[in-house]
Each structure stands twice: as structure tokens, then as C-alpha cells.
Amino acid sequence: MPRITAERRAANRSQIVAAARRCFSRDGFHQTSMPDIAAEAGVSVGAPYRYFAGKEEIILEIAGDAFRVMFDPVEQFVDAAGDVTLADLVAAAIDPVSGEIAVDETGQAVPVDELLRCAVQAWGELLRHEGLRQQAEAGFEGVRGRIADALRNGQRAGSVPAELDPDRGARVVMAVLHGFVLQYTAFGLDDTTGFVRDVRIALGDTGLLRERR
Numbered sequence: 645m646p647r648i649t650a651e652r653r654a655a656n657r658s659q660i661v662a663a664a665r666r667c668f669s670r671d672g673f674h675q676t677s678m679p680d681i682a683a684e685a686g687v688s689v690g691a692p693y694r695y696f697a698g699k700e701e702i703i704l705e706i707a708g709d710a711f712r713v714m715f716d717p718v719e720q721f722v723d724a725a726g727d728v729t730l731a732d733l734v735a736a737a738i739d740p741v742s743g744e745i746a747v748d749e750t751g752q753a754v755p756v757d758e759l760l761r762c763a764v765q766a767w768g769e770l771l772r773h774e775g776l777r778q779q780a781e782a783g784f785e786g787v788r789g790r791i792a793d794a795l796r797n798g799q800r801a802g803s804v805p806a807e808l809d810p811d812r813g814a815r816v817v818m819a820v821l822h823g824f825v826l827q828y829t830a831f832g833l834d835d836t837t838g839f840v841r842d843v844r845i846a847l848g849d850t851g852l853l854r855e856r857r
Contacts (some may be wrong), residue, residue, distance in 0.1 A: 664699075
């Protein structure tokens with residue numbers, strides 16, 4: 645029997661991950677079994693075990709993809725931007741999760757809706773799965789620190805009020821993103837443009853940002 649090539653192995657693995665993501669987003673983590681994933685992928689029952697030790701390993705990978713889709717664009721915006729406001733950062737965080745297609749770590753196009761449904765479920769898993777909690781916390785703290793640095797830069801440029809604590813302000817950005825994802829996924833919030841506009845108004849009313857001169 646010829647050996648499977650690395651490219652074929654990667655394609656098979658991606659096929660199983662995509663099938664699991666569809667199952668998880670449709671039926672939930674705990675209602676989905678490994679045979680369910682195999683059936684969705686159109687492979688034998690034992691095939692997923694050639695690539696993953698079990699369902700939790702697949703959950704970890706998909707949750708990681710979901711968190712990257714949410715947070716990587718924020719870090720990219722922070723790297724590219726100079727003078728920012730708190731609302732600029734909120735808008736940068738919301739924009740990538742309001743589209744239809746994203747790209748996972750392997751470069752595969754994936755439906756944003758599936759990833760976000762998995763992300764919402766993953767937040768619940770953080771309370772019972774220490775490995776997932778540690779992975780999510782490390783990613784959260786990394787992004788939070790980058791946002792806090794951007795707010796400090798904004799303070800030096802005069803676009804962020806000096807009285808705002810950058811570390812707590814970064815948590816505000818993260819909290820708005822998380823709240824948006826929950827409402828977008830579970831409660832039908834789809835007016836992204838209006839949401840961002842209202843964020844600017846609301847934060848302006850509380851004095852947390854200044855309009856650009």
C-alpha cells in the first residue's frame with residue numbers, strides 16, 4: 645500500500661476538522677460524538693483517530709481557530725495604527741467577526757458563523773477544561789496587553805484621555821467584542837455599522853474617547 649503524502653494527510657485532517665466544526669456548531673460539543681464527526685466527514689469511524697486522540701483535542705483546535713479569528717485582526721490593527729481611540733479599537737475588533745468567511749491557521753476558508761458558534765460554546769468549556777482555559781487566557785492576555793499599549797500610544801498622541809487606565813480600557817474593548825459575538829451569534833444582531841456607530845456615541849458620552857480634531 646503506498647504511503648499517504650503529507651499533502652493528502654493535511655487535507656484529510658482539514659476535512660475532519662471542518663466536519664467537526666459543522667457538527668459542533670449545529671449540535672454542540674457534548675451532543676456530538678466521534679462517529680458523528682466521521683459520518684459528517686464521509687470517512688470510516690476510526691479515521692478521525694488517525695489524526696486526533698479524541699474529541700477534546702478537536703475542540704481545542706477549533707476553539708483556537710475561533711479565538712484567532714476574533715483577536716488576530718485586533719493585533720494587526722494595533723501594529724499598523726498609530727493614533728487610535730478606544731472606539732477605533734472596538735471597531736477593529738468587531739469588523740472581522742461580522743463577515744461570512746474567515747481563514748483558519750492552515751489557510752483554509754471557514755464560515756465565520758460556525759466559528760463563532762463554537763467560540764460561544766468554548767467560553768462555557770473554559771469553566772471545566774483547564775487546558776482550554778489556559779490556552780484562552782494566554783491569548784486573551786496577549787491581545788489585552790497589545791490593546792493597552794495602543795491606548796498608551798493614543799494617550800501620548802492626545803486621542804485617548806489621560807485619565808483612562810489603559811489596562812482597564814483594554815478590558816472594555818475585549819468585553820464589547822465578547823458581548824457583540826454573543827449577541828451576533830445568539831440574538832440576531834447583524835447591524836455591525838450601526839453597532840460601531842453607537843459604540844462611538846456611547847463611549848463618547850462617558851468621556852472614554854475624544855473625537856479626532
